[in-house]
Structures are given as C-alpha cells and as structure tokens.
Amino acid sequence: MNIFFDVDHTLLLNTKDYSVLRPGAHISMQKLSEQGNEVHVWSAGGKTYCQRIVEQHGLSNWVIDCHDKNPKVQPQPDVIIDDDQYLVEKYGGFTVSQYKKINEKDRELLEITEQILQGVLSSSIKKA
Numbered sequence: 001m002n003i004f005f006d007v008d009h010t011l012l013l014n015t016k017d018y019s020v021l022r023p024g025a026h027i028s029m030q031k032l033s034e035q036g037n038e039v040h041v042w043s044a045g046g047k048t049y050c051q052r053i054v055e056q057h058g059l060s061n062w063v064i065d066c067h068d069k070n071p072k073v074q075p076q077p078d079v080i081i082d083d084d085q086y087l088v089e090k091y092g093g094f095t096v097s098q099y100k101k102i103n104e105k106d107r108e109l110l111e112i113t114e115q116i117l118q119g120v121l122s123s124s125i126k127k128a
C-alpha cells in the first residue's frame, strides 16, 4: 500500500524556533516499510519542504518519495495519515490529533501503525 504521511501537526511540530518529531515517527515508518508498504510524505508546503524535513529528521531510509499535496499525486495514496479530517475522508486513512505541543507520551502514530499492520494481516489471511 502507498501510505502518505502529512508533515505539519501530523509527523511533527515545526515552528520558527524548533522542529520536533512526533513520538513513534521513526518506528512507524520502519515497521510499515518492513511489511512491504511504500511510505510517502506530502505537504501543502511543497516537495522541497518535505524533503528537507525528511532529511533533517533522519527519515530518508524509509521514505520512498516526497510530494506536494496535489490530488493528482502519483502514485495515488491508499492510506493517508493526516490531522485534516476532510482529507482523510477524501482519500481514506487515519486522522491524528493536531500535534501542536511537545508530548512524549503521544502514541497516535504507533497505534495507527498497528491498526494498518493488523489490516494487512487480516486481508492476507482472507486471501489464503
């Protein structure tokens, strides 16, 4: 599956003074990749902004590509993870609360990852 992560307030909190990744971002992307998914990052801030964030936070190992948030994006997302509920309803996926304050106890990305992986598992069981 093509899994698209939003940047601002989903993957991280980015202000003019600092940029802090949401807890579990690395593990989430690693697990999803290892299970055969393609991890993408997209943002209304544009492709270059996404690339900078991905490099800055050491996510390059898992991110296949970065994109501007364009409805014609290729490949098309199968699952999106976003703080914008409207977009999640449009594309399908999971809404996260807006990460607007550093919270080391936040587990939303990890919980969503488990749900995605369990979904993959149950559909492969059904096919067998």
Ligand SMILES: [Mg+2]
Pocket: 006, 007, 008, 009, 010, 082, 083, 084
């Ligand atoms: Mg956002």
